[in-house]
Amino acid sequence: xxxxxxIEQLTAEEKIFLVQEIWDxxxxxxxxxxxxxxxxxxxxxxxxxxxxxxxxALTLEEFKRRxxxxx
Numbered sequence: 001x002x003x004x005x006x007i008e009q010l011t012a013e014e015k016i017f018l019v020q021e022i023w024d025x026x027x028x029x030x031x032x033x034x035x036x037x038x039x040x041x042x043x044x045x046x047x048x049x050x051x052x053x054x055x056x057a058l059t060l061e062e063f064k065r066r067x068x069x070x071x
Contacts (some may be wrong), residue, residue: 007015026033050057056067 007018010018
């Protein structure tokens with residue numbers, strides 16, 4: 001088992017690598033990642049909002065443009 005003290009000894013690069021390895025191990029079996037009721041409620045709220053006003057969604061290109069502009 002890796003302890004917090006072990007992690008504190010790692011370089012920033014090693015910590016990033018460790019996080020990526022952990023993330024990748026979760027991505028292999030997404031059905032095993034717990035989803036809270038609050039997260040489910042938020043997703044349902046967003047879906048309902050989109051269904052009521054589908055024109056409010058941004059295209060990927062528009063999203064990237066706004067992100068680049070800092071909006």
